Amino acid sequence: MPQQVRGVIARAKGAPTELVTINIPDPGPGEAVVAIKACGVCHTDLHYREGGIGDDYPYLLGHEAAGIVESVGDGVTDLEPGDYVILNWRAVCGSCRACKRGRPWYCFATFNADQKMTLEDGTELSPALGIGAFADKTLVAAGQCTKVDPDARPAAAGLLGCGIMAGLGAAINTGGVSRGDSVAVIGCGGVGSAAIAGARLAGASKIIAIDVDDRKLEGAKQLGATDVINSRNADPVEAVQGLTGGFGADVVIDAVGRPETWKQAFYARDLAGTVVLVGVPTPEMQLELPLLDVFGRGGSLKSSWYGDCLPERDFPMLIDLYLQGRLPLDSFVSEEIGIDGVDQAFETMAAGQVLRSVVVMEG
Numbered sequence: 001m002p003q004q005v006r007g008v009i010a011r012a013k014g015a016p017t018e019l020v021t022i023n024i025p026d027p028g029p030g031e032a033v034v035a036i037k038a039c040g041v042c043h044t045d046l047h048y049r050e051g052g053i054g055d056d057y058p059y060l061l062g063h064e065a066a067g068i069v070e071s072v073g074d075g076v077t078d079l080e081p082g083d084y085v086i087l088n089w090r091a092v093c094g095s096c097r098a099c100k101r102g103r104p105w106y107c108f109a110t111f112n113a114d115q116k117m118t119l120e121d122g123t124e125l126s127p128a129l130g131i132g133a134f135a136d137k138t139l140v141a142a143g144q145c146t147k148v149d150p151d152a153r154p155a156a157a158g159l160l161g162c163g164i165m166a167g168l169g170a171a172i173n174t175g176g177v178s179r180g181d182s183v184a185v186i187g188c189g190g191v192g193s194a195a196i197a198g199a200r201l202a203g204a205s206k207i208i209a210i211d212v213d214d215r216k217l218e219g220a221k222q223l224g225a226t227d228v229i230n231s232r233n234a235d236p237v238e239a240v241q242g243l244t245g246g247f248g249a250d251v252v253i254d255a256v257g258r259p260e261t262w263k264q265a266f267y268a269r270d271l272a273g274t275v276v277l278v279g280v281p282t283p284e285m286q287l288e289l290p291l292l293d294v295f296g297r298g299g300s301l302k303s304s305w306y307g308d309c310l311p312e313r314d315f316p317m318l319i320d321l322y323l324q325g326r327l328p329l330d331s332f333v334s335e336e337i338g339i340d341g342v343d344q345a346f347e348t349m350a351a352g353q354v355l356r357s358v359v360v361m362e363g
């Protein structure tokens, strides 16, 4: 039986969000209905509201979520009602060129549910990143559900569904940080702080946190930064060189995504080091750089989407590390809010006051 639940939608560009009743169809072949337990508030949700991603309004917002599988459609064999899952926005297909060449994190075909959730009047909803989890329940493709240890509390577990995974993976997967490396992270919001936690987990010996906000640098120390630089007061390139014997860091992660921070990353790395761009630039941003400097420096220049993660490989492993006390996911949960608090959380986020606000569903 199709059911009616509450959901947070963006009805029109720039308009405040609304908590409304939505229709969830029964899961079709390859689909699942998931009862949401918690869902983090991410910049991307705000971008949807503001029209920065598309104009397929109304959007059903929310995409960093953990929940319990309620029902599954035909042909779903690896998931059953009662399973505790983290939702992901990149279920890989296994058969495209990227998948076949062993780089499934570049998979061309991402799986979402075929059926549509709707408003009460039948208007089709566009779920944010194919998820839509600021809701009591949502409909997804079964491949978007990854089973993890149910002992992990939902507010922390759900964060692996987007921004925190992006930061952890930028360090561990894309940057390939390994034991003894020196790492610098520019921008210590949720994503950059997660990169710091990832660098620590990977055994980095020096982790240099760079931000323009002392509150963020304080938080970075708690997560394992060994040194902090406020780039309003000091040249971050010189400071990183000074802290690394003049060489620069082995891996530098730009979690801001502006031409000036990327250049800092480029010059703050060791000659053979790696730059990872994880912050998302805007379309008009241009980069100007002496080509000779690119030539004269080896190493690699990379970008990282979703931490180059493979949910089935990475989520259960990271949740195990969390439960062992080795990955401080709780530190990223700045506040827990109700489903009616999303717009307020967008303001708190824009003011730089939190790493993550997390909507926790009652009951």
Ligand SMILES: NC(=O)c1ccc[n+]([C@@H]2O[C@H](COP(=O)([O-])OP(=O)(O)OC[C@H]3O[C@@H](n4cnc5c(N)ncnc54)[C@H](O)[C@@H]3O)[C@@H](O)[C@H]2O)c1
Binding pocket: 043, 162, 163, 166, 186, 187, 188, 189, 190, 191, 192, 210, 211, 212, 213, 216, 231, 255, 256, 257, 261, 277, 278, 279, 280, 281, 304, 305, 306, 307, 352, 354, 355
């Ligand atoms: N690649 C991905 O898969 C992925 C996933 C999620 C988010 N992101 C992107 O990552 C970026 C960071 O996201 P977030 O949630 O951490 O945002 P955030 O706003 O929480 O953090 C940004 C941080 O950068 C700092 N900052 C701003 N300008 C700076 C500068 N010039 N130098 C140093 N620090 C500066 C801010 O003080 C803040 O602490 C965004 O661009 C976001 O879109 C990427």
Ligand SMILES: [Zn+2]
Binding pocket: 092, 093, 094, 095, 096, 097, 098, 099, 104, 107, 108, 109
């Ligand atoms: Zn594929």
Ligand SMILES: [Zn+2]
Binding pocket: 042, 043, 044, 045, 063, 064, 162, 163
């Ligand atoms: Zn997100």
